[in-house]
Amino acid sequence: xxxxxxxxxxxVHVELATESKMFxxxxxxxxxxxxxxxxxTCLGLPGALPVTNRQAIEWxxxxxxxxxxxxxxxxxxxxxxYFYADLPKNYQVxxxxxxxxxxxxxxxxxxxxxxxxxxxxxxxxxxxxKSTHVGExxxxxxxESTLLDFNRSGVPLVExxxxxxxRSAAESRAYAQELRxxxxxxxxxxxxxxxxxxxxxxNVSIRPEGIEAFGTKVEIKNMNSFRSLERAVDYEIKRQVExxxxxxxxxxxxxxxxxxxxxxxSMRTKEGSxxxxxxxxxxxxxxxxxxxxVEEVRSTLPELPxxxxxxxVEAGLDSDxxxxxxxxxxxxxxxFDEAAVAGADPRAAANWLTGEVTAxxxxxxxxxxxLPLAGADLAELVGIVADGVVSASAAKDVLDGMLxxxxxxxxxxxxxxxxxxxDTKALEAAVDEVLAANPDxxxxxxxxxxxxVGFLVGQVMRxxxxxxxxxxxxxxxxxxxxx
Amino acid sequence: xxxxxxxxxxxxxARLDLSDAELxxxxxxxxxxxxxxxxxxxxxxxxxxxxxxxxxxxxxxxxDEVRPSLDRDEVLAQAPESMDGxxxxxxxxxxx
Numbered sequence: 043x044x045x046x047x048x049x050x051x052x053x054v055h056v057e058l059a060t061e062s063k064m065f066x067x068x069x070x071x072x073x074x075x076x077x078x079x080x081x082x083t084c085l086g087l088p089g090a091l092p093v094t095n096r097q098a099i100e101w102x103x104x105x106x107x108x109x110x111x112x113x114x115x116x117x118x119x120x121x122x123x124y125f126y127a128d129l130p131k132n133y134q135v136x137x138x139x140x141x142x143x144x145x146x147x148x149x150x151x152x153x154x155x156x157x158x159x160x161x162x163x164x165x166x167x168x169x170x171x172k173s174t175h176v177g178e179x180x181x182x183x184x185x186e187s188t189l190l191d192f193n194r195s196g197v198p199l200v201e202x203x204x205x206x207x208x209r210s211a212a213e214s215r216a217y218a219q220e221l222r223x224x225x226x227x228x229x230x231x232x233x234x235x236x237x238x239x240x241x242x243x244x245n246v247s248i249r250p251e252g253i254e255a256f257g258t259k260v261e262i263k264n265m266n267s268f269r270s271l272e273r274a275v276d277y278e279i280k281r282q283v284e285x286x287x288x289x290x291x292x293x294x295x296x297x298x299x300x301x302x303x304x305x306x307x308s309m310r311t312k313e314g315s316x317x318x319x320x321x322x323x324x325x326x327x328x329x330x331x332x333x334x335x336v337e338e339v340r341s342t343l344p345e346l347p348x349x350x351x352x353x354x355v356e357a358g359l360d361s362d363x364x365x366x367x368x369x370x371x372x373x374x375x376x377x378f379d380e381a382a383v384a385g386a387d388p389r390a391a392a393n394w395l396t397g398e399v400t401a402x403x404x405x406x407x408x409x410x411x412x413l414p415l416a417g418a419d420l421a422e423l424v425g426i427v428a429d430g431v432v433s434a435s436a437a438k439d440v441l442d443g444m445l446x447x448x449x450x451x452x453x454x455x456x457x458x459x460x461x462x463x464x465d466t467k468a469l470e471a472a473v474d475e476v477l478a479a480n481p482d483x484x485x486x487x488x489x490x491x492x493x494x495v496g497f498l499v500g501q502v503m504r505x506x507x508x509x510x511x512x513x514x515x516x517x518x519x520x521x522x523x524x525x
Numbered sequence: 526x527x528x529x530x531x532x533x534x535x536x537x538x539a540r541l542d543l544s545d546a547e548l549x550x551x552x553x554x555x556x557x558x559x560x561x562x563x564x565x566x567x568x569x570x571x572x573x574x575x576x577x578x579x580x581x582x583x584x585x586x587x588x589d590e591v592r593p594s595l596d597r598d599e600v601l602a603q604a605p606e607s608m609d610g611x612x613x614x615x616x617x618x619x620x621x
Contacts, residue, residue: 060589
């Protein structure tokens with residue numbers, strides 16, 4: 043049987059979190075009362091003139107730079123003409139042949155394998171209004187009328203188009219997640235999938251393995267989570283393989299992901315709907331970016347996830363904890379950096395933050411920015427564990443005390459009576475007692491069963507209410523058993 | 526020579542319901558316009574700059590500041606139909 047290779051490209055729409063819309067001064071905001079943020083421009087009233095929002099252009103430049111794109115020296119807006127009720131002008135202001143950004147890439151890792159996904163372009167456009175179809179059961183096909191809310195009309199929207207470099211459903215998901223993390227990091231979008239501030243479309247085709255030519259592509263829409271993106275792409279690959287294996291042909295079309303049915307459905311497309319008759323938007327003048335402006339924007343970029351990952355690995359973290367920490371809330375990363383400066387072992391500090399500290403935040407339903415932990419305090423905790431002042435398990439109690447406002451690491455360890463007994467003399471007594479009570483164990487040990495030491499360590503720990511330094515106990519036991 | 530175009534397709538894209546006589550009339554007129562455009566295309570000059578935009582300037586922006594929007598009731602009062610703060614229009618997709 044022929045093996046097929048999926049070829050996937052993804053289009054991501056990102057709503058920018060500007061204060062005002064792309065071409066007018068109406069407020070941008072999710073959840074406002076319908077039609078309260080509207081004006082002649084975003085309603086498409088005759089005679090209204092758009093003026094470009096400078097912030098939106100700077101943010102799309104920032105997105106492009108973060109995606110290793112080139113920023114065009116010169117860029118223009120076009121009108122994309124089509125008829126739909128939520129598009130009041132009957133055209134969308136978008137970009138055609140000269141997008142603001144082009145030719146970049148994003149590295150995506152799945153199961154330790156990194157793939158470089160090319161970015162074709164990132165262009166600026168305006169969002170449409172929102173339509174709600176009402177009627178029998180609210181279904182789109184049986185709607186009796188359509189309700190329109192133009193609050194979203196004219197919200198700045200960046201469309202990022204990948205090259206067809208993605209080869210699996212899992213990679214599609216990873217790409218989308220990576221991109222979301224990036225725009226969240228840049229602070230240019232709310233990046234909330236559930237509110238529609240990031241939306242995905244996927245272009246899927248298959249080709250026999252080893253063949254260069256692309257197969258017929260199908261566009262899938264309506265995935266509103268990373269999970270549904272992955273499942274929709276997975277379903278579509280299987281569907282196409284089945285069609286072709288049965289001797290059929292894949293039809294070029296747009297399909298709609300049905301979340302409940304777990305399938306994609308063909309969408310009835312109207313004749314000529316792809317004939318958008320683009321032409322230059324005469325109401326908006328061309329944009330010329332210029333080196334000075336580009337460098338000004340570049341200087342505002344924060345540290346990006348890929349750069350941070352590299353810095354963590356250089357600091358000594360393994361790639362797994364580096365990527366977990368890199369994706370952690372900014373507050374935790376700040377604590378990590380402070381702790382490292384204060385001399386904490388980076389690996390231990392990262393483990394605390396992504397393990398116990400994250401678990402504490404979840405358990406106490408505390409938001410990360412409210413975490414009551416300074417980097418220097420974490421460094422102290424890491425230090426007393428390394429010095430054997432407290433055991434690894436007692437250190438969790440110490441952390442709990444620290445986060446409950448009981449003081450610094452040493453202070454809590456003492457107040458909660460968690461300091462290990464590291465004094466050899468004090469421990470010897472306990473060790474002697476345990477040995478005296480377990481003559482069988484001594485015999486077993488001398489018979490060659492060294493494992494019994496573990497049992498004896500446990501007995502000493504019990505006798506000292508867990509306060510003995512287990513390493514020291516182990517050492518003392520071995521000395522005495524061999525002696 | 527006038528350029529031949531699929532006038533019925535263009536009419537469909539523009540959602541215009543034209544009679545056969547009108548189609549023929551517009552076909553001829555649009556053909557002449559396209560012929561003229563083809564001639565302009567043959568002119569010397571860099572189309573990416575001077576003729577790209579009718580105005581001779583670039584980089585006109587507004588700062589990202591919110592300005593008051595229109596009064597919703599006043600706007601909706603001018604719409605043919607409205608309900609609960611929404612514009613109401615015929616169904617966006619016709620029934621099957």
